[in-house]
Amino acid sequence: MHHRRTDFPQDFLFGTATSSYQIEGHAQGGAGRTHWDDFAETPGNVVRAENGDLACDHLHRYEEDLDLVAGxxxxxxxxxxxxxxVLPExxxxxxxxxxxxxxxLTDAMLERGLKPCATLYHWEMPSALxxxxxxxxxxxxxxxxxxxEIIMRRIGDRMHSVAxxxxxxxxxxxxxxxxxxxxxLRDIRATARAMHHVLLAHGRSIEVMRGLGMDNLGGVFNMExxxxxxxxEAAHRKAALYDGIYNRxxxxGVFKGAYPENVLEGLLPHMPAGWQDDFPTITxxxxxxxxxxxxxKLIAPGPGPWPALRExxxxxxxxxxxxEIYPEGLYRFLTRTAKEYTGDLPLYVTENGMAGHDDIVAGEIDDSHRTDYIDQHLDAVQRAIEEGVPAKGYFVWSLLDNYEWSFGYDKRFGLVHVDFDTLARTPKASYHALADALKG
Incomplete structure (x- = not known):
């Protein structure tokens, strides 16, 4: 890598990220059924109908995995x-x-000098709900x-940050x-409600954690x-609509207490009653x-009803x-977010990474493509910092090759290769490059 830790401010955090269903092994340890189990069992939804029953068996191998993070x-x-x-039903x-x-898991992170950064929900709704x-x-x-409240009463006192x-x-x-x-689902009424309720739940969760005396609480948004x-003109309008749906x-909702008008044009008839009154909680x-x-994404007008756009x-x-590999987008989001939404609030790149084939050859995985991808995106972060954006950290997705949702186990995002037959972990060249860069 051409970047070193010393290229960034002294308080800048470097981390890596995972998610529970993708690595833990959900069929073990008394966990309840989730809608991802249901989705995966429905023909045609997931490659080879694969699921997270075993995944990377992180439930039993977490110490080995945290050794890799620390290493x-x-x-x-x-x-x-x-x-x-935590709550099977x-x-x-x-x-x-x-x-x-x-x-x-929390104690094991702390024992290794790692800051625990928790996300409470990464997509696995209990089936009963x-x-x-x-x-x-x-x-x-x-x-x-x-x-x-249940999970944070147990581990919240030791979290560095929570979203x-x-x-x-x-x-x-x-x-x-x-x-x-x-x-x-493919249902516009369900969509309008979900897009509002997910933010209402975010706000209620923040309220609960503040009530527990917690701080360093944030929100994590995927942006495209x-x-x-x-x-x-038509393509510009549709690109703005895509931006409104995906990002704005x-x-x-969270930072301005308002939804974009171009998206409400399509969703307003389907919004839940009284939605306007929820912004004090959402914000x-x-x-x-x-x-x-x-x-x-490149966006053009498309056929059919609203939103009538296509990629x-x-x-x-x-x-x-x-x-597409487009580091400029990260720079633009960092600068736009600070300018239009968050001001001086610290910004973190909470996920960034790429999938590759990443085959083992003679016991090694040459994923120089991933090292280059990370370098390019760190360039974008550094450029934003130089222009005054309060970017405070960068997390690589992901530590491990894992269950990549509807793509099953085909798409490998990890810094560490996982053999899904033996579950053996093999650090890739990108892992070693980062380890060298982070020495200083």
């Missing part, structure tokens, strides 16, 4: 908790084995607040309008840079903002996810 010289580890591991009886696991409407049901905000919900666009739009993730596919709806004060960034094939180099 690379990272400052922090961003992990998520599983709602259904989403409410009611607590699975003490699940709470005990997160307790041990999904049966009651899940994110479509306003009661989800209360259910999630109760879960927040309630990972990537609200995926939770709401991708999963309820596009049908690409659990619960796999949107550009018109051509210079036509969630940022605007709970945050201590930082996290941005998950991977790619951009156009990009021209830049792509990752194994077929996502």
């Amino acid at each position: 690379a010289g990272f400052d922090a580890y961003r992990f998520s908790t599983s709602w259904a591991r 989403g409410r009611g009886a607590v699975n003490q084995e699940g709470l005990d696991f997160y307790d041990r 999904n049966d009651l409407g899940g994110w479509r049901n306003r009661d989800v905000a209360g259910w999630f607040a109760d879960f927040t 309630p919900i990972n990537e609200p666009w995926c939770v709401a739009w991708l999963s309820h309008f596009l049908g690409g993730q659990a619960p796999g 840079w949107s550009e018109p596919a051509d210079d036509s 709806w969630f940022m605007g 709970q004060k945050l201590d930082w903002c996290g941005i998950n960034y991977y790619t951009r 156009v094939e990009g021209v830049l180099a792509k990752t194994y996810m077929d996502w």
Whole structure:
């Protein structure tokens, strides 16, 4: 890598990230069923109908995995908790084995000098709550607040930072309008409710943690840079609408107490009653903002009803996810977020990384493509810092090759290769490059 730790401010955090369902092994340890289990068992939803039953068996191998985090010289580890591991039915009886696991995991991070950075929800809704409407049901905000209190009463005293919900666009739009993730709906009314309720739940969760005396609380938003596919007025309008749906709806709700008008044009008839009255809860004060960034999209007008837009094939180099590599988008989001939404609030790149083939050859994995990707995006972060943006950290997605949702185990994002037959871990060249860079 051409970057070194010393290229960044002294208080800048370097970390790596994972999520519970993708690595833990959800069929073990008393966890309850989730809508991802249901989604994966439905034919056609997931490559080879693969699920997170075993995943990387992090539940039993977490010490080995945390040794890898510490061994690379990272400052922090961003992990998520599983709602259904703690509350198998989403409410009611607590699975003490699940709470005990997160307790041990937290202590193991601290023992290795790692800052625990928790995300409470990374997409696995307990099936029993999904049966009651899940994110479509306003009661989800209360259910999630109760879960927040249970898990944070146990481990909140040792957290460096906490965010309630990972990537609200995926939770709401991708999963309820596009049908690409659990619960796999394609329903505009369900979408409008989910897009509002996910932010209401975020706000309620922040309220609960403030009530527990916690601080350093933030929100994590996935962002995708949107550009018109051509210079036509129609393409510019649709690119702005895509930006509104993907980025501005969630940022605007949390930081401005308002949703973008171009998105409300389509969703307003389907919004839950009284939604305007929820902004005092949604806009709970945050201590930082996290941005998950991977790619951009070229947008053009499309057929059919609202939103009537389509993605156009990009021209830049792509990752194994077929996502364009566009570091400029990260720079633009960091500068735009600070200017338009957050001001002096610390910003963190909470996820950034790429999928590759990453085959083992003679016992080694040469993923120089990943090292170059990280370098390019660190260039973007450094450029933003030089212009006064309060960017305070960068987390690589992901520590391990893992269960990549509807793509099953095909897409490898890890700094560490996982053999899904033997579960053997093998650090890739990018891991070693980062470890060298983080020495100083």
